[in-house]
Amino acid sequence: MTSTTTTPAGAADTAAVRRAIASTARPPRPGRLATALAFGWRGMLKIKHVPEQLLDVTISPVMFVLMFTYLFGGAIAGSTGAYLQYILPGILVMSVLFTTVYSGVSLNTDLTKGVVDRFRSLPIWRPAPLLGALLGDSVRYVLAGTVILVVGVVLGYRPEGGLLGVVAALALVVVFSFGLSWVFSVLGLLLRSPNAVMNAGFTGIFPLTFLSNVFVDPRTLPGPLQAFVDVNPISILSTASRSLMAGTPDTGAVLVSLAVAAGLALVFLPLTTRLYRSR
Amino acid sequence: MTARTALAIEATGLAKSYGSTRAVDGIDLAVPAGAIYGVLGPNGAGKTTTIRMLATLIAPDAGSARVLGHDVVAEADAVRGLVSLTGQLASVDEELTGRENLALLGRLLGLRRGAARARADELLEAFGIADAAGKLVKHYSGGMRRRLDIAASIVVTPELMFLDEPTTGLDPRSRNQVWEIARALVAGGTTILLCTQYLEEADQLADGIAVIDHGRVIAEGTPGQLKASVGTGALHVRLLDPVRRAEAAQILEAAVGGVLLAPDAAALTVKCPDAGRAALGVAALTRAGVGIAEFSLARPSLDEVFLALTGHTADDGPAASAPAADTLQEQAS
Numbered sequence: 383m384t385s386t387t388t389t390p391a392g393a394a395d396t397a398a399v400r401r402a403i404a405s406t407a408r409p410p411r412p413g414r415l416a417t418a419l420a421f422g423w424r425g426m427l428k429i430k431h432v433p434e435q436l437l438d439v440t441i442s443p444v445m446f447v448l449m450f451t452y453l454f455g456g457a458i459a460g461s462t463g464a465y466l467q468y469i470l471p472g473i474l475v476m477s478v479l480f481t482t483v484y485s486g487v488s489l490n491t492d493l494t495k496g497v498v499d500r501f502r503s504l505p506i507w508r509p510a511p512l513l514g515a516l517l518g519d520s521v522r523y524v525l526a527g528t529v530i531l532v533v534g535v536v537l538g539y540r541p542e543g544g545l546l547g548v549v550a551a552l553a554l555v556v557v558f559s560f561g562l563s564w565v566f567s568v569l570g571l572l573l574r575s576p577n578a579v580m581n582a583g584f585t586g587i588f589p590l591t592f593l594s595n596v597f598v599d600p601r602t603l604p605g606p607l608q609a610f611v612d613v614n615p616i617s618i619l620s621t622a623s624r625s626l627m628a629g630t631p632d633t634g635a636v637l638v639s640l641a642v643a644a645g646l647a648l649v650f651l652p653l654t655t656r657l658y659r660s661r
Numbered sequence: 662m663t664a665r666t667a668l669a670i671e672a673t674g675l676a677k678s679y680g681s682t683r684a685v686d687g688i689d690l691a692v693p694a695g696a697i698y699g700v701l702g703p704n705g706a707g708k709t710t711t712i713r714m715l716a717t718l719i720a721p722d723a724g725s726a727r728v729l730g731h732d733v734v735a736e737a738d739a740v741r742g743l744v745s746l747t748g749q750l751a752s753v754d755e756e757l758t759g760r761e762n763l764a765l766l767g768r769l770l771g772l773r774r775g776a777a778r779a780r781a782d783e784l785l786e787a788f789g790i791a792d793a794a795g796k797l798v799k800h801y802s803g804g805m806r807r808r809l810d811i812a813a814s815i816v817v818t819p820e821l822m823f824l825d826e827p828t829t830g831l832d833p834r835s836r837n838q839v840w841e842i843a844r845a846l847v848a849g850g851t852t853i854l855l856c857t858q859y860l861e862e863a864d865q866l867a868d869g870i871a872v873i874d875h876g877r878v879i880a881e882g883t884p885g886q887l888k889a890s891v892g893t894g895a896l897h898v899r900l901l902d903p904v905r906r907a908e909a910a911q912i913l914e915a916a917v918g919g920v921l922l923a924p925d926a927a928a929l930t931v932k933c934p935d936a937g938r939a940a941l942g943v944a945a946l947t948r949a950g951v952g953i954a955e956f957s958l959a960r961p962s963l964d965e966v967f968l969a970l971t972g973h974t975a976d977d978g979p980a981a982s983a984p985a986a987d988t989l990q991e992q993a994s
Contacts, residue, residue, distance in 0.1 A: 394808055394838045396845050398787035403818050403849035405783070409771035411742075420768040428756050431797060496752035500813065503716050505742035506769055660719070 417510040418517070425518015428488070429525075435484060436522060440529045443477035447533055450597060458598060463538055470534040471551060471624040472596030474527055475616060478555045479562060479591065481526045483583035485519050486566030490579045493571065498658075509655055512567070519563060523556045543629030550631075551623040554639060558619050561643030564650035571657040596620050615642045669694040669821050669852040670715060674724030676876075677710050684710040686876035687724065692869075694729075697843065697853040699867030699884075701860060703967070707876035708856040709749060712823045715854070716746045729820055744821045745814035749829065752810060755799040759790050759809050762798060766816045784812040788842075804835030811842055821852045828862060840865055860966055864888070872970060880970050890969055894961045896931045896939040901952030903927040909951045916945040933958065 412420070429436060447470065450458075455465030489512075492498045501511050531548060541548050566583050573579050593607070594616040600608045611617050619639045625632035670692035677685040685707040692698040702708050713719045715726055717737040725732065731739040746752070753762050760781050767777025785791045788808040790801075798806060807827065814822055824843065828836040843853055843866055857863055863870050864884040872880040872887065880887065896917065900909055903926040910920045913931050917938050921930045933939045939958050946953055961969075 393789040393834075394842055395787055395789060396841050399842055399845045400849060402783055402787045403815055403846060403851070408742075408817050409776075412769065412771045417769060420765060423768070424754070424757065424761075424765055427761055431756050431758075492754075495755060496748045497754050499713075499718055499746060499748050500752040500766075501769075502718050503741060503744070503746040504766075504769055505738055 411505060414507040414510065417506045418514045421511050421514020422517030423514075425515055426521060428518065429522060436481075436525060439481045439484065440477060440526050443473050443480065443526075443530055444533050446476070447473050447530065447537070451537065466534065466537055466539050468599075468624075469597060470530070470539045471627045472594075472620040473534075474530050474551065475555055475620045475623055476591050476596055477530045478523045478527050478552075478559050479587060479616065480584075481522050482519070482559045482563040483566050483580060483587060484522070485515065485563035486568075486570030486579045486583055487576045489515065489567050489570035490573060490576045494575060502659075508659060512654060512658060516560060516563070520556060520560070523559050524552065527552045527555060541627040541629075543627045547627045547629050551626040554626065554636060555619065555623060558639055558643045561646035561650075564647055564654050567654040568650050568657065571654065590614060590616055594620060615639070618642070667694060668692065668727075670698075670726065670728055670854060672711075672715065672724065672726035675711065675714055675721050675726055676723040677707075677714060677719065677721055683876050685714070685721075688873065688876065688878055690726075690871060690878070692852065692854060694852050695847070695850065696868040697847055697855055697866045699863035699870040700854065700856045700873060701858070701863045701870050701966075702856075702873040703858055706873045708858075708873065709825055710876075711873070712746070712825050712854065712856055716744060716823050717741055718746075743819060744823065745817075745819040746823045747810050747814045747825060747827060749825045753798050753806065753813055756797060758795050758797055759785060759801070759805075760794040762809065762813060763816055766813055770817045772816075780816060784816065788812045789838075804831055804838070807831060807835065807839060808842070811839065815846070815851075818849065819851060821854065822846060824853055824855045826856055826858065829858070836862075860884075860887075860961065872966065874967065874970075887966060888961055890966070894933060894959045894965065896933045896942055896956065896958055897923075898929050898931070898943070898946065898956045899925070899954045900927045900929075901954045905951050908949070909946055912945050912949050912951065913942050917942040927954070 447466075450469055451462050451466045455462035459465035459468055492501075498511075531552070543550070566579065569582055570579050573582060594611055594614045596616065600611040600617070603611060615638075618635050619642075622632055622635035622639045625635060668691055670690055672688060672690040675685055675688045675690075676683065688707070688711055690698075690700075690711075700708050700711065710719070714721045715728055715733060717733050717740050720734055725734070727733070728740045729743045731743070733740055753759075754765075757765070760778075763781035763784055764777045767780050768774065772780060782791070782794070785794045788811070790805055790809055790812070793801060793805060798809065801809065811824075811827070827839050827843070831839065840862075843855070847853060853866075855863065855867055867884060870882060870884055870887055871878045880890070882890075896913075898909070898913070900906060906922070906927065906929065910922065910929055913920050913929060917931045917933060919932050921932070922928075923930055931939075931942060933942075936958055943953065943956055
């Protein structure tokens with residue numbers, strides 16, 4: 383490590399260590415929920431100590447909002463204002479989905495640092511570290527989404543669906559992210575370094591986001607591409623969020639989004655727990 | 662103490678392969694309770710893999726082990742409730758503070774919020790890290806981090822502690838502190854399984870030692886017995902004038918025994934059964950007027966123990982590539 387802190391004058395006090403060793407009886411084991419919540423608390427502390435990580439994932443979506451709205455907005459939608467109404471729900475989706483890559487990155491960091499070994503050697507409910515991390519992640523998702531919504535409103539975005547529509551859209555995106563995050567958790571357990579997870583994650587999520595209806599209406603696209611964009615789950619999720627925020631819920635898109643999230647979780651959650659156990 | 666718990670660890674035929682590498686190839690261990698037992702071996706010998714099986718992190722491919730009377734596979738959860746693990750990589754969370762690390766473990770082990778915080782503060786104080794309690798662990802020095810790691814293992818005092826290479830990379834002062842802590846733990850009734858690649862460390866701490874190589878136990882005994890198998894070590898002599906090395910070799914051969922010529926043209930190494938014979942060798946050289954630039958009596962190194970036990974040094978031999986493969990696997994996991 384490159385830390386430069388010198389050893390302080392304080393050193394282990396053997397007598398005090400002996401007292402500390404002698405002074406505890408083993409407390410009763412905590413319940414499953416309490417254990418998962420303790421890991422959730424760990425997630426919160428990480429957000430508090432490393433806010434840069436949150437910044438990383440929110441800065442690029444904010445830049446996309448500004449760039450696309452003012453650079454291409456007039457050309458694509460006739461006016462910057464009209465384009466902002468179109469892309470903001472899509473950017474909300476993008477911003478939160480980008481954050482899910484960090485679920486895999488932080489899991490891989492724990493693995494490479496040996497923290498996972500410590501957790502796995504504890505007499506605790508086995509999925510607790512993974513579920514607790516999800517709790518911390520959800521806070522990150524909500525923060526990332528809120529940043530984009532605030533930027534949008536400042537720039538002039540006005541959701542027809544009101545606060546209720548916005549909250550519903552954000553909730554849908556967060557639930558979808560719960561499903562997607564297990565995909566990156568599996569990557570996090572399979573790849574060798576946090577950077578590899580980050581690269582692989584963004585190599586997947588970046589093109590998928592661009593080949594969706596987040597930025598442009600697919601009607602102008604060539605046939606095969608349009609066919610792909612139409613079935614891309616990110617398009618469907620964007621359509622659903624857009625409809626909720628516009629106050630005209632597209633029930634079909636909402637249900638498909640939830641189904642995709644459930645499908646991802648069904649496949650990748652058991653895979654994650656299995657890999658986590660055996661690594 | 663019942664007969665069931667007289668042995669803290671009882672392993673028979675433990676084996677684990679990664680791909681075609683037999684990381685652990687049939688290890689038997691009988692570790693008595695209430696003492697420090699050393700597992701000594703070079704990098705890649707299978708020490709960490711053995712600990713990972715005993716600590717229930719990975720399941721053995723073959724063989725079985727009981728830790729404190731519980732089977733590591735069938736009763737893994739019971740084992741976890743009695744042991745703690747201090748890994749080769751300090752397994753504390755770098756992105757949390759020292760206090761948060763200990764408080765989190767306290768919560769996970771069932772302490773209430775207030776009790777967890779109080780226990781964290783008590784341990785930080787005892788381990789001399791109270792001043793850095795609120796600092797992120799990534800800013801800790803190596804010694805502080807290692808102490809925190811050990812503190813993390815005794816948030817609830819375990820019956821058995823796995824100490825995996827606890828002093829690798831530490832300066833001598835920090836190393837002595839870790840040794841003090843280990844002795845204090847044993848005095849408090851904890852059994853310690855110590856994995857190390859340093860004979861001196863095993864010598865200082867352990868009551869019994871198993872030497873392992875290529876995933877097998879190749880020798881067992883007390884530190885004294887192991888050292889006796891290689892003599893007290895070697896006399897290293899460096900001459901003022903390299904030209905007289907052949908002459909010096911003859912003199913030492915007569916006074917002490919088997920001389921090895923070192924790569925350095927002015928140096929010789931003599932295997933020495935005891936310190937007295939070494940003194941005779943040095944005296945013989947002086948009497949013959951062979952100028953000595955320096956001499957030293959080295960304790961037997963792990964390499965020498967290995968040479969004596971296996972006929973090959975710790976890092977060569979038929980499976981020279983095995984350690985690298987093992988290390989990769991262990992990093993990956």
